[in-house]
Amino acid sequence: MTTTTDQLTIAVIGAGGKMGMRISNNLAKTEHVVRYAETSPAGRERVGAAGREVIDSAAAVPGADVIVLAVPDLALGPVTEQLVPLADPGAIVLTLDPAAAYAGLLTTRDDVIMGVAHPCHPSIFLERTSKEEWADTFGGIAAPQDAVAAIESDDAGKKSILETVIRAIYAPVIDVHWVTVKQLAQLEPTLVETIACMIGRLLNEALDEAVHTMGVPEPAARAMLLGHTQVALANGLRGDNPSATPA
Numbered sequence: 263m264t265t266t267t268d269q270l271t272i273a274v275i276g277a278g279g280k281m282g283m284r285i286s287n288n289l290a291k292t293e294h295v296v297r298y299a300e301t302s303p304a305g306r307e308r309v310g311a312a313g314r315e316v317i318d319s320a321a322a323v324p325g326a327d328v329i330v331l332a333v334p335d336l337a338l339g340p341v342t343e344q345l346v347p348l349a350d351p352g353a354i355v356l357t358l359d360p361a362a363a364y365a366g367l368l369t370t371r372d373d374v375i376m377g378v379a380h381p382c383h384p385s386i387f388l389e390r391t392s393k394e395e396w397a398d399t400f401g402g403i404a405a406p407q408d409a410v411a412a413i414e415s416d417d418a419g420k421k422s423i424l425e426t427v428i429r430a431i432y433a434p435v436i437d438v439h440w441v442t443v444k445q446l447a448q449l450e451p452t453l454v455e456t457i458a459c460m461i462g463r464l465l466n467e468a469l470d471e472a473v474h475t476m477g478v479p480e481p482a483a484r485a486m487l488l489g490h491t492q493v494a495l496a497n498g499l500r501g502d503n504p505s506a507t508p509a
């Protein structure tokens with residue numbers, strides 16, 4: 263079991279999925295030893311096409327410092343039931359969404375540390391300076407983002423190892439914010455799925471009304487809405503106040 267963060271052994275389970283491919287692309291650029299496991303034929307093909315060797319999950323887990331479970335949330339129960347018993351004492355099992363951990367659906371062990379880390383995606387106020395940063399809406403390629411994480415251990419060494427892996431899989435990362443599993447489980451459904459997504463949908467419906475009920479030409483309505491949305495969000499969230507700016 264590694265005690266420094268220089269060269270970790272990391273197992274990616276579900277390496278051919280959406281998150282599995284993203285985080286594998288980033289881990290492949292590091293000095294860490296990475297093992298890739300994937301069950302579906304299409305996923306195995308994607309891992310192979312990226313030039314990475316697929317091994318069985320049962321072979322990937324023993325000896326790994328960190329086991330990243332990039333499998334669907336519904337599979338996390340059976341996958342942890344199968345793989346957590348195979349982990350070395352002191353290993354960290356990292357899930358990428360807190361719902362299953364918070365719902366108590368994961369198989370755990372006293373000597374295996376459970377962690378969760380969710381990417382925040384690049385901020386709307388990020389100062390993007392390159393075309394690559396502008397194109398990277400999701401994050402994990404060029405645009406810096408934060409991540410929010412939880413770890414069920416007081417061991418500073420384990421936290422440091424987990425932060426190293428989080429910074430690698432979601433790179434480039436500005437900050438890792440530590441919260442509880444419960445707080446992490448509350449954050450996305452409330453702030454994001456309920457509020458931010460609803461406001462996005464509402465803006466879209468307002469645009470549709472302006473175009474189809476009021477008869478405003480779409481380019482005019484879009485231009486008015488998108489520019490003023492930027493101002494409204496800057497005023498509301500960053501505290502900008504254009505009227506306070508000296509003329």
Ligand SMILES: NC(=O)c1ccc[n+]([C@@H]2O[C@H](COP(=O)([O-])OP(=O)(O)OC[C@H]3O[C@@H](n4cnc5c(N)ncnc54)[C@H](O)[C@@H]3O)[C@@H](O)[C@H]2O)c1
Nearest residue numbers: 276278279280281282300301302305332333334335358359
């Ligand atoms: N997709 C996103 O935008 C996103 C963002 C943040 C977090 N997450 C989280 O990441 C995790 C993965 O989500 P995803 O969207 O990448 O899912 P996905 O369905 O795209 O990929 C999951 C992969 O896991 C593989 N798999 C399933 N069971 C397996 C097993 N027993 N062993 C090995 N591989 C197995 C599947 O074949 C598939 O390739 C989930 O916890 C999800 O909540 C997803």
